[in-house]
Amino acid sequence: MDASTGQQNDAFAGEARGELSPRTARALWCGSAGLVIAALGIPVTVAGAEDGRRLIVATALVLVQTGALRWQTRAPVPVLVANTATGIAVWALLPAVTLTGALLAAQVTLCVLSATRARRVSLWALAAMCLPVPLAFGAGGSAGPAVYVLAVVLAWTLGQWRKAQQERMRAEMRRAVVEERARIARDVHDVVAHTLSVMVIQAGAADDVFSQRPDQARQALRDIEVAARSALGELRLTFRAFGPEAGEDATGEPRTPGPSLTRLDELADTVRATGMTVHVYHEGAADGLPAAVDRTAYRIIQEALTNTLRHAVGADEVSVRVRDEGHCLEITVVDNGRTAQGPSAGAGAGRGLVGMKERTRLVGGSLHAGPRPGGGFEVAARLPVERAS
Known part of the structure; x- marks a missing residue:
C-alpha cells in the first residue's frame, strides 16, 4: 500500500513539474516532427526549387527544428528560442514561405510549454512570440499579422486547455485515492473493532470459568481463535490489491469471502x-x-x-x-x-x-x-x- 501510494505521489509530482513519461515524450516528438516536416518541408522545397543553395540551407534549418523538438518537453524555453530563430531564418531565406508557416515548430513548442509550465512562463513566451508580428506586414499585407497572431494564440490556448484537462484528471485521481484510503480505514475499523470486542468478552468469560468449567473456557478460547482467523482473512482481503487468481490467495488457498x-x-x-x-x-x-x-x-x-x-x-x-x-x-x-x-x-x-x-x-x-x-x-x-x- 505504501509503495503504490508513493508511486502515485511521485507521478503527481512529475506531472506537476511538466515531466512526461519517455513513451509519451517520444510519441509527442514523432508527431510534432512529422507535422513540421509535412507542413513546412513541402513549402520550403517548392519555394527553394529555383535556388539550390538556399534550399539546402533552409532544409537544414527545418531539420534542426525537428531535431530540437526532441527536447521540447524537457527544456521548452530553449527549444522555443532555437525554433523561433531558425524559423525566422527560413522565412528570411525563402520569403515565399509565410512567417506563420516558417514558425510552425515554434508554435508547436509554445503549445507544449503552455501545457507543461507555469502560466506566468507561458504568458511571457506568448508575448515573445508576438514580437515578430511587424515582420509579417511586409510579407502578407494586413492579413499576414492577423493570421500569425491567431496561430500563436491558438497554439497557446490549446496548451492551456490540455493543462486544465491534466489538472482535472490529477484532481480526480487524488480524490479517488483519498476515497479509497477512507474506505480501507472504515473496513479496518469495522473488522478490528468488532473482532476485538468479541474477543475481549470471550476472554473475560473464559477467565471467569477457567477453574470451575474448563470445557467452557476451552470453547471460549476456540471461539477467540476462530474470530481472530476470520478477522485476519478479512484484513488480507481488504489489503490485497492484486492476486494470482480471483478465487485464491498467493498461497493457493481459497480466499476468505468478502463482507456480504x-x-x-x-x-x-x-x-x-x-x-x-x-x-x-x-x-x-x-x-x-x-x-x-x-x-x-x-x-x-x-x-x-x-x-x-x-x-x-x-x-x-x-x-x-x-x-x-x-x-x-x-x-x-x-x-x-x-x-x-x-x-x-x-x-x-x-x-x-x-x-x-x-x-x-x-x-x-x-x-x-x-x-x-x-x-x-x-x-x-x-x-x-x-x-x-
Missing part, C-alpha cells in the same frame, strides 16, 4: 458466542443486490452489533431485521440495553456512527441512530437498490 449479507448468520454467531442473544429476521429475497449495497448493509449491521457489545450497558438481546422492498433495502438493529454515559463511552460509539452514516451516504441512503423511547438503542438504515434488469 450471505454471511449475516456467521456474523450473528460470533456475537452469540459472547452470550448475547441475537435474533435475525429476513423479509424479502435480498438477493441480486449491487455489491456496494450488499457490502454496506453488512458493515452497518456489523458496526451496530459491535456498538451493542461495547456500549449498551446491560444488553443481553439484540434483533437484526433485513427487509428487501425491491427498490430499497431496510436494515434495523435494536438492542435492549442502556446507552453508556460518559466521555469514554461516547468516543468510540461516535466514530462508529460517523462511519455508518458515511457508508450510507456513499450509496445514496439514509441512516438514523439513537436511543428508543422505551429503552434500548436502534440503528435504522434505508439503502436504495438499483438492480440490473
Whole structure:
C-alpha cells in the first residue's frame, strides 16, 4: 500500500513539474516532427526549387527544428528560442514561405510549454512570440499579422486547455485515492473493532470459568481463535490489491469471502458466542443486490452489533431485521440495553456512527441512530437498490 501510494505521489509530482513519461515524450516528438516536416518541408522545397543553395540551407534549418523538438518537453524555453530563430531564418531565406508557416515548430513548442509550465512562463513566451508580428506586414499585407497572431494564440490556448484537462484528471485521481484510503480505514475499523470486542468478552468469560468449567473456557478460547482467523482473512482481503487468481490467495488457498449479507448468520454467531442473544429476521429475497449495497448493509449491521457489545450497558438481546422492498433495502438493529454515559463511552460509539452514516451516504441512503423511547438503542438504515434488469 505504501509503495503504490508513493508511486502515485511521485507521478503527481512529475506531472506537476511538466515531466512526461519517455513513451509519451517520444510519441509527442514523432508527431510534432512529422507535422513540421509535412507542413513546412513541402513549402520550403517548392519555394527553394529555383535556388539550390538556399534550399539546402533552409532544409537544414527545418531539420534542426525537428531535431530540437526532441527536447521540447524537457527544456521548452530553449527549444522555443532555437525554433523561433531558425524559423525566422527560413522565412528570411525563402520569403515565399509565410512567417506563420516558417514558425510552425515554434508554435508547436509554445503549445507544449503552455501545457507543461507555469502560466506566468507561458504568458511571457506568448508575448515573445508576438514580437515578430511587424515582420509579417511586409510579407502578407494586413492579413499576414492577423493570421500569425491567431496561430500563436491558438497554439497557446490549446496548451492551456490540455493543462486544465491534466489538472482535472490529477484532481480526480487524488480524490479517488483519498476515497479509497477512507474506505480501507472504515473496513479496518469495522473488522478490528468488532473482532476485538468479541474477543475481549470471550476472554473475560473464559477467565471467569477457567477453574470451575474448563470445557467452557476451552470453547471460549476456540471461539477467540476462530474470530481472530476470520478477522485476519478479512484484513488480507481488504489489503490485497492484486492476486494470482480471483478465487485464491498467493498461497493457493481459497480466499476468505468478502463482507456480504450471505454471511449475516456467521456474523450473528460470533456475537452469540459472547452470550448475547441475537435474533435475525429476513423479509424479502435480498438477493441480486449491487455489491456496494450488499457490502454496506453488512458493515452497518456489523458496526451496530459491535456498538451493542461495547456500549449498551446491560444488553443481553439484540434483533437484526433485513427487509428487501425491491427498490430499497431496510436494515434495523435494536438492542435492549442502556446507552453508556460518559466521555469514554461516547468516543468510540461516535466514530462508529460517523462511519455508518458515511457508508450510507456513499450509496445514496439514509441512516438514523439513537436511543428508543422505551429503552434500548436502534440503528435504522434505508439503502436504495438499483438492480440490473
